[in-house]
Amino acid sequence: MSETTLSTGPAAGPGFSPADRYRDIAVHLDGSPEDETRLAHAEALAVSFQARLTGIFVNPLPDPAVYVGDFGMLAVDDLRDAVIENGNATEPRLQERLARLAPPHELRRIDASPGMLEEAVASEARWNDLFVATCPRGRDNARWSAMVESVMFNGGRGLFLVPPQAPLRSVIRTVLVAWVDNRQSARAVAEALPFLRQAGQVHVVTVSEKAHGRMGGAEALADITAHLVRHGVEATATVLGTEASPADGLLAEAGRVGADLIVAGAYGHSRFREWILGGVTEDLLANSPLPLLVAH
CATH class of the missing domain: 3.40.50.620 (HUPs)
Incomplete structure (x- = not known):
């Protein structure tokens, strides 16, 4: 070279x-162990820039388009109920985790099907100065590639991507x-x-x-x-x-x-x-x- x-x-x-600081920082949360990596980086950024931190808890609902017929609609309803119930169990844990953060913060939850979910997350990104997420690599994180893509191309703001489990x-x-x-x-x-x-x-x-x-x-x-x-x-x-x-x-x-x-x-x-x-x-x-x- x-x-x-x-x-x-x-x-x-x-x-x-002060005019050069990030004022609002959002961080993607999904209830997985990777939340700790994202939160560690997001909290450090929020402290450094004296910013407010918003956790975006993304709870993806099943896609009705993949189910057809009466039996399919019953199946998707059952799956939807199970996903919402799981989200109801995860949300209090995330609230408790955010309560231990130093910066001012709040938790927002998005329950939506594919397509609507990605647009909803991009909408949240638009009123923040920075959106923290995980690089979509590896099987566990690649499932969020459409969401990361939507924020990147439609969010209109900077996207801070952390390698999985990055110290x-x-x-x-x-x-x-x-x-x-x-x-x-x-x-x-x-x-x-x-x-x-x-x-x-x-x-x-x-x-x-x-x-x-x-x-x-x-x-x-x-x-x-x-x-x-x-x-x-x-x-x-x-x-x-x-x-x-x-x-x-x-x-x-x-x-x-x-x-x-x-x-x-x-x-x-x-x-x-x-x-x-x-x-x-x-x-x-x-x-x-x-x-x-x-x-x-």
Whole structure:
């Protein structure tokens, strides 16, 4: 791997102000053991930014479309009753768990069938500044891929994705921004500004198959890094030239700089399997050992 780095120099802007904080953070809950991982990260973020935390308890009802005939309708009614009863047992446990959190908080519950459930969760995401969920990898977490996809593409806000069972990082000090000159990357940077303002180091990184320009392509990042400086963010711009996949190059660079968070645009169409741009977003979701902040 080859790289070219351009430092912006010291930040010339105001210090971190209350206006740059996340005020409302939502976290996906489903009653599974993974709730503890999500809650640990969400609580730490809420404490760091002095934000209010809302737990979104998602209780998926059976899909009536897969049942036909009178017998099928009876079956779906029985299943629906069982799911609601299970949700009624889970909700008090989640209320008790949230009561032990330090930040101001509340619990909201969504009982809905596929399609309506994903839209309901995206609607909750829209009035929050950040939505915390698990990367949809592995059999247990992949069942939430449609919900994550809906928040990502329809929620309109940043999505903070935690690898399954990822240990909590005490402070997010170093952030790697995976930059491409397009709308999605711009959205991700805008949604991540509170993190960038708090970070001690910010690395803006792009991957190029062939180095070009007098600085190997780093001059192409001059505008975005200068923009960050005007927001009080000192950033280093790096162009990676790699024979590996872009995602592998970004993950290797994240490890090299000791990143605690990767910020990236979410590319693609309506489904995870259709994501484009060399599968970078999908590869990061599948393989990143670090939390991801993505936006579309």
